[in-house]
Each structure stands twice: as structure tokens, then as C-alpha cells.
Amino acid sequence: MEPQPQLLQVADGVFAWIGAGGDSNAGAFQTPDGLVAIDAQQYPRLAQQFRGALTAATGRPVVKLIDTHCHLDHTAGNIMFADVPILAHQKTLEAMHTALGPLAGTHWTVSDYATKIRFMFGMNLFDLVPESDPAQPWFRNRISLPDYDTMVIAPPTETFADTFEFRVPGDVVRLNYWGPAHCDGDIVVHMVARKVIFLGDLLFYRRFPWLGDCDLDGWIDRLGSVLTLDIDVVIPGHGPPTDLTEVKRFRDMLIALRAGVDKAIKAGVSEDAAMREVKLPDYADIPRYADWLPLDVKATYRYLRGR
Numbered sequence: 074m075e076p077q078p079q080l081l082q083v084a085d086g087v088f089a090w091i092g093a094g095g096d097s098n099a100g101a102f103q104t105p106d107g108l109v110a111i112d113a114q115q116y117p118r119l120a121q122q123f124r125g126a127l128t129a130a131t132g133r134p135v136v137k138l139i140d141t142h143c144h145l146d147h148t149a150g151n152i153m154f155a156d157v158p159i160l161a162h163q164k165t166l167e168a169m170h171t172a173l174g175p176l177a178g179t180h181w182t183v184s185d186y187a188t189k190i191r192f193m194f195g196m197n198l199f200d201l202v203p204e205s206d207p208a209q210p211w212f213r214n215r216i217s218l219p220d221y222d223t224m225v226i227a228p229p230t231e232t233f234a235d236t237f238e239f240r241v242p243g244d245v246v247r248l249n250y251w252g253p254a255h256c257d258g259d260i261v262v263h264m265v266a267r268k269v270i271f272l273g274d275l276l277f278y279r280r281f282p283w284l285g286d287c288d289l290d291g292w293i294d295r296l297g298s299v300l301t302l303d304i305d306v307v308i309p310g311h312g313p314p315t316d317l318t319e320v321k322r323f324r325d326m327l328i329a330l331r332a333g334v335d336k337a338i339k340a341g342v343s344e345d346a347a348m349r350e351v352k353l354p355d356y357a358d359i360p361r362y363a364d365w366l367p368l369d370v371k372a373t374y375r376y377l378r379g380r
């Protein structure tokens with residue numbers, strides 16, 4: 074049987090929806106008015122399943138959706154939440170306009186491969202993986218389900234800059250934007266008293282990350298900020314709930330990658346040679362390591378050369 078997504082209660086009134094096989098996660102927290110959902114899954118059918126599971130588990134309506142960042146696998150289900158306000162950082166809305174072009178009425182309607190795959194992996198996807206690249210078929214296959222054929226995507230309807238707070242009984246929920254990281258617009262959702270944090274794609278757990286459109290220095294710095302917080306439960310963007318130990322391990326991996334590529338550049342190694350030679354043996358057991366490390370080295374090489 075195919076793996077299925079799972080709804081877990083991770084603290085009082087706090088839920089994590091863990092994507093099947095490392096697919097994107099979502100979550101929710103209760104407020105006196107109803108549930109605030111966090112991220113909307115990668116296509117409407119999954120979004121509906123997620124929302125249905127929340128309602129079944131709590132008997133409460135969803136009153137708001139938060140998008141942690143712009144990428145398709147976290148926002149393409151927005152349309153199933155279009156009856157409630159959708160909240161995101163203003164940079165997330167800007168990134169969606171940049172990737173998806175003009176709205177058709179109140180939504181975007183997208184069917185071409187290039188637009189969809191850039192929206193999922195970053196605007197520079199074809200710079201890193203040209204149409205002729207042997208890695209391209211993987212990307213085409215990634216969005217080959219009929220659910221991705223023609224996507225109707227709802228934009229955030231409310232935006233904020235830097236911080237936003239919800240007061241809930243006995244807790245405060247802080248939405249923080251600390252600058253570009255995994256993409257531009259990443260926010261973390263921190264329940265201070267419950268010591269729970271939703272990191273969006275600032276953390277991939279048990280999956281090697283895609284670094285294509287990241288700001289690597291920013292990402293490492295943001296995770297450093299996360300490590301200063303008092304947190305018991307960390308919900309990554311992909312993978313099961315974990316704790317700060319894994320945040321540190323993931324951050325150490327990004328630092329090791331940056332150091333390895335930086336050393337190659339300083340030694341005069343070409344981009345192609347760096348893609349073959351830079352290895353991270355301590356992390357080689359993580360799924361997608363073999364597929365993505367060379368492309369992540371390429372992205373990091375260009376990032377370090379360009380900064």
C-alpha cells in the first residue's frame with residue numbers, strides 16, 4: 074500500500090499533518106474561533122484530505138490559513154481554503170506574482186510545465202537543470218500526477234512584514250520572518266508556551282534538501298536563531314516531528330556543504346569538477362542525497378561566487 078499522510082496531535086490544541094513518504098507537511102493550532110491551518114499541501118485533493126482530517130479530529134472549523142512560504146508543494150492546495158483568509162509574508166505574495174504571472178480573476182490558473190516546476194523548485198531551476206540535462210526527467214516526473222495538470226492557485230489575501238502574533242488562551246503564536254533563507258518569505262510559526270515550532274522548509278528531516286533558490290548564509294543564520302529558542306517539538310517542512318537536535322544536525326550539514334564548496338572554489342576547482350568531487354559522507358544515508366548533492370553543489374558554487 075502507498076504510504077499515507079498522518080494527522081498527529083503534537084501538543085494541546087496543536088496538530089501536525091505529516092506528508093506521506095517525505096511529502097510536504099502542514100499543521101494547525103486551535104483558537105477560540107476555530108483552527109488556524111499552516112500550509113495547504115501540494116494539490117487540492119491532499120488539501121481536502123488534510124482539512125477533512127482536522128475537522129474530524131476536532132469538530133472545529135478552519136478560520137484561517139497561513140502559508141509558510143511560496144513553493145507549490147505548500148501552496149497549491151490554497152484553493153481548498155479560499156473561503157477563509159490566507160495569511161503570508163508579503164514577500165511570499167510577491168514571489169507568487171513573480172512565478173505565476175498575472176491573476177486570472179481572483180486566482181492563478183497554471184498548466185505549463187516550466188511555470189509549475191519553477192514555482193516548486195525556484196525561478197533558477199532551468200539555469201541549474203537545463204531542458205537537456207539528464208536530471209530533467211526526474212523533475213517532469215515529479216509533477217506528472219493528473220492533480221498537477223491544470224492548477225488553480227489562490228493567493229494570500231492578508232500579508233504582513235516581519236512579525237504577526239495570535240493570542241490564544243495560555244499562549245502566544247509568533248509568526249517571524251528573519252530574512253531570505255530556504256527561499257524569500259519563509260516564516261516560522263512559534264507557539265511560545267507550548268514550545269512548539271513549525272519551521273516550514275527551513276528544516277528537511279530524513280530528506281536531503283533542495284538548495285536551488287536559497288540564500289545559504291541566510292538559511293544557516295535563521296537556523297542559528299531557531300537554536301536559541303526554548304523548543305520541545307519541531308515540525309519540519311518535510312519529515313516527521315523532531316527536536317532541536319535535528320535542527321542542529323541539519324544546520325551543521327549546510328555549514329559543511331558551504332565549507333566544502335568554498336574550499337573547492339578557493340582551490341580553483343571548476344563547477345563541474347566540484348559537482349563530482351564535493352561529498353558529505355556524514356550525511357550520505359539521507360534519502361535523495363545521491364540525486365541532489367551534485368545539483369546542490371552547483372547551486373552553492375554559483376551562490377558563493379555571486380555573493
Ligand SMILES: [Zn+2]
Pocket residue numbers: 142144255274
Ligand atoms: Zn519549499
